[in-house]
Amino acid sequence: MSPDEFRTYGHQLVDWVADYWTSLPQRRVRPADPPGAVAAKLPAGPPATGDGFASLVDDLDTIIAPGLTHWQHPRFFAYFPANTSGPSVLGDLVAAGLGVQGMLWATGPACTEVETVVLDWLADLLDLPEKFRSRSTGGGVIQDSASSATLVATLAALHRASGGDWRAEGTRRRYTVYTSTEGHSSIEKAARMAGIGDAGLRLIEVDEETLAMRPDRLRERIAADVAAGAVPALVVATVGTTSTTAVDPLPAIAEITREYGIWLHVDAAYAGSAAVCPELRAGQVGLEHADSYCFDPHKWLLTGFDCDAFWVADRAGLIQALSVLPEYLRNAATDSDAVIDYRDWQVPLGRRFRALKLWFVLRWYGAEGLRAHIRSHVALARDFAALVRADQRFEIVAPYPYALVVFRLRGAAPDDADRANAALLERLNADGGVYLSHTRVRGRYALRLAVGSPRTTAADVAAAWDAIRSAADAVAGGSSV
Numbered sequence: 491m492s493p494d495e496f497r498t499y500g501h502q503l504v505d506w507v508a509d510y511w512t513s514l515p516q517r518r519v520r521p522a523d524p525p526g527a528v529a530a531k532l533p534a535g536p537p538a539t540g541d542g543f544a545s546l547v548d549d550l551d552t553i554i555a556p557g558l559t560h561w562q563h564p565r566f567f568a569y570f571p572a573n574t575s576g577p578s579v580l581g582d583l584v585a586a587g588l589g590v591q592g593m594l595w596a597t598g599p600a601c602t603e604v605e606t607v608v609l610d611w612l613a614d615l616l617d618l619p620e621k622f623r624s625r626s627t628g629g630g631v632i633q634d635s636a637s638s639a640t641l642v643a644t645l646a647a648l649h650r651a652s653g654g655d656w657r658a659e660g661t662r663r664r665y666t667v668y669t670s671t672e673g674h675s676s677i678e679k680a681a682r683m684a685g686i687g688d689a690g691l692r693l694i695e696v697d698e699e700t701l702a703m704r705p706d707r708l709r710e711r712i713a714a715d716v717a718a719g720a721v722p723a724l725v726v727a728t729v730g731t732t733s734t735t736a737v738d739p740l741p742a743i744a745e746i747t748r749e750y751g752i753w754l755h756v757d758a759a760y761a762g763s764a765a766v767c768p769e770l771r772a773g774q775v776g777l778e779h780a781d782s783y784c785f786d787p788h789k790w791l792l793t794g795f796d797c798d799a800f801w802v803a804d805r806a807g808l809i810q811a812l813s814v815l816p817e818y819l820r821n822a823a824t825d826s827d828a829v830i831d832y833r834d835w836q837v838p839l840g841r842r843f844r845a846l847k848l849w850f851v852l853r854w855y856g857a858e859g860l861r862a863h864i865r866s867h868v869a870l871a872r873d874f875a876a877l878v879r880a881d882q883r884f885e886i887v888a889p890y891p892y893a894l895v896v897f898r899l900r901g902a903a904p905d906d907a908d909r910a911n912a913a914l915l916e917r918l919n920a921d922g923g924v925y926l927s928h929t930r931v932r933g934r935y936a937l938r939l940a941v942g943s944p945r946t947t948a949a950d951v952a953a954a955w956d957a958i959r960s961a962a963d964a965v966a967g968g969s970s971v
C-alpha cells in the first residue's frame with residue numbers, strides 16, 4: 491500500500507469508525523447469533539491475491555460489526571467499562587504508523603521519554619505519593635494490563651523477599667501472597683506464573699458489610715505463615731474490587747506490611763481513574779505506604795485497551811529483579827545509566843508506543859474534561875441507585891462509591907431468589923437493548939450495572955431501569971425468556 495493509497499483508505503476508515511460510533515444507539519448491544527456464526531461467514535482461507543479494499547469494508551459492515559458485543563455502546567453496562575475516545579484512537583493510529591519498538595531508550599528515545607513524562611503527569615493528576623514520580627526513587631511504566639502489573643509486582647516482591655536470591659534461586663523457599671477473597675483472579679494467576687502456586691496464595695476474609703479485606707485476619711494469617719516457616723512476599727490490596735468496588739483499608743493493611751517488611755501492591759484497575767476527581771480519592775489514603783500501584787486508563791479514562799499505568803516506589807529494585815542484558819542489546823546509553831530502558835520494567839522485551847494515546851487523551855480533555863467524564867458517570871450511577879432503592883422489589887447489596895451499582899431482586903428463599911435474578915438477567919440481555927453482568931455477593935447472585943460509556947446519558951440509564959423492571963415483571967409472572 492503506497493502512502494497515497496493509505497491516505498485514501500485511511501480517510502475512509504476514519505469515516506467508518508465515526509459512523510460506527512454514531513450508529514451505536516441503533517444497534518443491539520450484543521449480537522443474538524449463536525457461536526460460530528461469524529466464522530461461518532468468513533472465507534475458508536486467505537485470498538491468493540490481494541482482495542482490494544472495498545470488500546474489506548464490506549465485510550466490516552456485514553460480518554464484523556454485526557458480530558460484535560459493542561463495548562462503546564451507550565447501554566453497555568456489563569463488567570467494567572473499556573471505554574475509548576477519538577484522541578485515544580488517533581494516538582494509537584499514529585503509534586501504529588510510527589511502528590516504533592521502545593524496548594530501550596536507544597530504540598525509541600521519544601517513546602521512552604514521553605512515557606516517563608506522561609506517567610509523571612498522571613501521578614500529578616491523581617495526586618499519587620511523591621515517591622512514585624521519576625524525579626524521586628520510583629517511576630511509572632505502561633503495562634498491557636493490570637494482570638501484567640500484578641505479575642511484575644509479584645516478581646519484584648519475590649526478589650525483595652529473598653534478599654536478592656530469587657534471581658539465582660527461583661522460588662526455593664516457601665513464599666506466600668495475600669489478597670482478599672474479593673481480589674482479582676489475576677493475582678492467583680500471577681502467583682502461579684511466579685512459581686508460588688495456589689498453595690502459596692492466601693485469600694483473606696472480608697468484612698460482611700463493606701466486603702473489604704479484614705486487616706485482623708491478614709495479620710493472623712501472616713503470623714501463622716511466618717511461624718510455619720513461610721516467607722510472606724506480597725500483599726495485594728484492592729481499591730475497587732471487581733465484584734462490587736469494595737475498597738480495602740490501606741492504612742491498616744500497610745501497618746502490617748511495614749511491620750513484616752512485605753511488598754504492598756495496590757490494584758485499583760477500575761477505580762483508579764476516579765482519583766482525577768479530588769472528592770473520589772478516599773480509597774487511596776494510605777497509598778504512601780505502598781510499594782507499587784496500578785490502574786487501567788483502558789477501563790474508565792477514555793484510553794483504549796491496552797493501557798495499564800503501573801508505578802513503583804523503588805525502580806532500582808524492580809530493575810534488579812527483571813533486568814537481563816544480552817550482548818545484542820548493549821548500547822552506550824544503557825551503559826551510561828542515564829536513561830530508562832522500559833524492557834526492564836515488564837515481561838516482554840518489545841513494546842509499542844502506548845504512551846502516545848494516553849498523551850493525546852490527557853492533552854485533549856485536560857484535567858477538567860476527565861473530571862467531568864468521571865463525575866457524569868458517578869452521578870448517573872447514583873441516580874440509578876435511587877431508582878433501585880425506590881422499588882421495594884429490589885435491594886442494593888454493596889456500597890457504590892464509584893459508578894457500579896450491585897443489586898438484586900429480594901427473595902425470602904435464597905435459592906429461589908438466585909434463580910429469579912439469573913432469569914431476570916438472561917431475559918434482560920437476550921433482548922439486546924442493554925447489557926448487564928452478574929456476580930455473587932455473600933454467596934448470592936446479584937446484578938451489576940456499571941456506567942462507563944462516554945455516550946451514556948440519563949435517558950440510557952432510564953431505559954435500562956425500564957428494561958430491568960419489565961424483565962422483573964416477566965420473571966414474577968413466570969413467562970419464559
Ligand code: PLP
Nearest residue numbers: 635636637674731732757759786
Ligand atoms: N484488577 C481488578 C480489580 C479488575 O477489576 C480487573 C479487571 O476488571 C483486573 C485487575 C484485570 O484487568 P486487566 O484486564 O487490565 O488485566
